[in-house]
Amino acid sequence: MSSDASPAPAKTPVTLREVAAAAGVSVATASKALNGLGRMTAETRERIRETAQRLGFRPNSLAQSLLRRRSFTVGLLTNDTYGRFSLPVMSGISDALVDKGVSVFLCNVEDDQRLGQLHVDAMLDKRVDGIIATGKRIDRHLPVDLSNLGVPVIYAFTQPDPGAIAFVSDDAGGARLAVEHFCRLGRRRIAHVTGPASFAVVHARAQAYRDVLTEKGLPVMEPLLGSWSEAWGHEAVKKLFDRKGEKPDAVFCGNDQIARGVIDALRERGLDVPDDVGVIGFDNWQIVAEATRPPLTSVDMNLAALGREAGLTLLSLVGGEPAEPGIRKLPCRLVVRQSCGRPPGG
Amino acid sequence: MSSDASPAPAKTPVTLREVAAAAGVSVATASKALNGLGRMTAETRERIRETAQRLGFRPNSLAQSLLRRRSFTVGLLTNDTYGRFSLPVMSGISDALVDKGVSVFLCNVEDDQRLGQLHVDAMLDKRVDGIIATGKRIDRHLPVDLSNLGVPVIYAFTQPDPGAIAFVSDDAGGARLAVEHFCRLGRRRIAHVTGPASFAVVHARAQAYRDVLTEKGLPVMEPLLGSWSEAWGHEAVKKLFDRKGEKPDAVFCGNDQIARGVIDALRERGLDVPDDVGVIGFDNWQIVAEATRPPLTSVDMNLAALGREAGLTLLSLVGGEPAEPGIRKLPCRLVVRQSCGRPPGG
DNA sequence: CGCGATTGGGAAAAGGTTTTCTCAGAGGAA
DNA sequence: TTCCTCTGAGAAAACCTTTTCCCAATCGCG
Numbered sequence: 001m002s003s004d005a006s007p008a009p010a011k012t013p014v015t016l017r018e019v020a021a022a023a024g025v026s027v028a029t030a031s032k033a034l035n036g037l038g039r040m041t042a043e044t045r046e047r048i049r050e051t052a053q054r055l056g057f058r059p060n061s062l063a064q065s066l067l068r069r070r071s072f073t074v075g076l077l078t079n080d081t082y083g084r085f086s087l088p089v090m091s092g093i094s095d096a097l098v099d100k101g102v103s104v105f106l107c108n109v110e111d112d113q114r115l116g117q118l119h120v121d122a123m124l125d126k127r128v129d130g131i132i133a134t135g136k137r138i139d140r141h142l143p144v145d146l147s148n149l150g151v152p153v154i155y156a157f158t159q160p161d162p163g164a165i166a167f168v169s170d171d172a173g174g175a176r177l178a179v180e181h182f183c184r185l186g187r188r189r190i191a192h193v194t195g196p197a198s199f200a201v202v203h204a205r206a207q208a209y210r211d212v213l214t215e216k217g218l219p220v221m222e223p224l225l226g227s228w229s230e231a232w233g234h235e236a237v238k239k240l241f242d243r244k245g246e247k248p249d250a251v252f253c254g255n256d257q258i259a260r261g262v263i264d265a266l267r268e269r270g271l272d273v274p275d276d277v278g279v280i281g282f283d284n285w286q287i288v289a290e291a292t293r294p295p296l297t298s299v300d301m302n303l304a305a306l307g308r309e310a311g312l313t314l315l316s317l318v319g320g321e322p323a324e325p326g327i328r329k330l331p332c333r334l335v336v337r338q339s340c341g342r343p344p345g346g
Numbered sequence: 347m348s349s350d351a352s353p354a355p356a357k358t359p360v361t362l363r364e365v366a367a368a369a370g371v372s373v374a375t376a377s378k379a380l381n382g383l384g385r386m387t388a389e390t391r392e393r394i395r396e397t398a399q400r401l402g403f404r405p406n407s408l409a410q411s412l413l414r415r416r417s418f419t420v421g422l423l424t425n426d427t428y429g430r431f432s433l434p435v436m437s438g439i440s441d442a443l444v445d446k447g448v449s450v451f452l453c454n455v456e457d458d459q460r461l462g463q464l465h466v467d468a469m470l471d472k473r474v475d476g477i478i479a480t481g482k483r484i485d486r487h488l489p490v491d492l493s494n495l496g497v498p499v500i501y502a503f504t505q506p507d508p509g510a511i512a513f514v515s516d517d518a519g520g521a522r523l524a525v526e527h528f529c530r531l532g533r534r535r536i537a538h539v540t541g542p543a544s545f546a547v548v549h550a551r552a553q554a555y556r557d558v559l560t561e562k563g564l565p566v567m568e569p570l571l572g573s574w575s576e577a578w579g580h581e582a583v584k585k586l587f588d589r590k591g592e593k594p595d596a597v598f599c600g601n602d603q604i605a606r607g608v609i610d611a612l613r614e615r616g617l618d619v620p621d622d623v624g625v626i627g628f629d630n631w632q633i634v635a636e637a638t639r640p641p642l643t644s645v646d647m648n649l650a651a652l653g654r655e656a657g658l659t660l661l662s663l664v665g666g667e668p669a670e671p672g673i674r675k676l677p678c679r680l681v682v683r684q685s686c687g688r689p690p691g692g
Numbered sequence: 693c694g695c696g697a698t699t700g701g702g703a704a705a706a707g708g709t710t711t712t713c714t715c716a717g718a719g720g721a722a
Numbered sequence: 723t724t725c726c727t728c729t730g731a732g733a734a735a736a737c738c739t740t741t742t743c744c745c746a747a748t749c750g751c752g
Binding site: 371390411412413 | 699703708
């Protein structure tokens, strides 16, 4: 009965030299044995493997990186520490990379140029294989210059440099999803309440909203632009329902907070959601979407998938494979809960 | 007029050897010149410095780390990718470390033991100087074993191993802050609506709530335990205000979502906040606290400061300075908005 | 002018791994 | 037995920087 060789957690890491000595071979042979390279008897290889195992040998990644000029490390730059947008993106990136042995440096640069330079320099010094930039807005640059860095750069959910590779959500497509869903449910007077004109996504979504309604031959109500807040949702309901003429039977909102405000305001007016008015939000911020009464149908930007895609693309770039520059729009999906109603026959 | 030597962004990084060659000295001298060590004429030093500057030399951190046995890198383990608790913690950690040239590996281990091991191994292979563990609950372990790793470990806002160093928020202190504030404002019948009994913080805060009221000679109403949701806030108001006897004139809530539910429910009953009933939340989740009507007074756990503290402590540990094991509770602070009312004379 | 001390700078090892080259010995063929 | 070809394994260079030791030249002083 062989005693179980528990690989003692090394206080001081075991080196290849020690493994080689213990196995009675040279470091060269030990290296080749563990990497499955070189030529040697099966017994020798196995003996070295066992010795390494027993000693708890793990190759020093710094030494490997130095030699290979590849650190299995990427930098993730963001200016959205607290936000809920870049987080799923980060998570997706990390997910995509961990299995390939790649670790991620998280660098929050706020909106501070000095901090940005500091982080970029630190990343470059540490010889990251590549950099992913992400942010809280799709139409704003990070406060850093990422051109000519000598390592591949990918932009994910932030404004890219011209000629770069970027992944963003397809906001127009997401808006279509929502409006078309309302159409399918038989809604005829669909309003759009959204954020400030300073956001590019506001225009992209509003245009898609108009396009769908025009295609379907439904009346287009001019989108109401305001802030991204619940309060604006309240106010917008007042504007929509106090004016004379036909009232909307559906409201497509630019984010979930606005939608929350809209739903609350409708209820306060005695209007039923979804029977009288259907509501769809944007972002699918779970904690908000599930707290509205009734739970909110919302457009999800698939940010984790976006991050995953960005991570994999960066890796292929690092591997030397070519990739077309340009902006890739990834599709959104509609998460149907109860605020939009059921099909007429349903 | 000297032409401005623009440090050309190196496609392939410049090495010390190249700097030395360009300056006509040995690498040893170049190294010493740039690090302010050794003895040489001021001119030599300056010439080397200029050459390095001109060539855009930046020392290869991997080589330095290999030699110094210090990577200026720490790992941050979390199981709270989407959550709002560990984010401020992370931000604080990163803030504290970036100025010391230390970068942070962000590792999301979800609740997956395999993933945890994967990340820990990767971090160890990359020779992190230390590890910080953080999570979404103060009373749950991460799914990883961090004992005997050979590098210092600090716990921040997660359940520590015995004998480890941990930073957590002082939940009892935070609760005292809230309840004492109500007392100062002259509220006499203060209720407590909080989360499920399975959370340690629920008990800590509830006990502090009882303690303060007892100290002040005010009636203690048994805390209402439920879920962390708005819906529970609604329900709790029903329980509190439908029963006979005196009604509360203040409600201290276990988190901001509950508080939001409470405020909405009170308004629906025609009760004024803060005139009839004061409300204080917990967590100071800005986006919720500022969306309630009126804006919510809430206890802030100072998580960024907690993270900063954890980061600095880890660094001192890495530097070889000793530190007492144990759990350090960091104070909360009360962020006063409008839901709690003003002093009687105010 | 002779001697010791100082000065300016270089050679080399170290850190841990990978990879190319080299080489000793064994085996086979003639 | 001699020559040639494999086979198994080791030596050494390379990656890039830091640091210790060392050496040649200069300086000061008697």
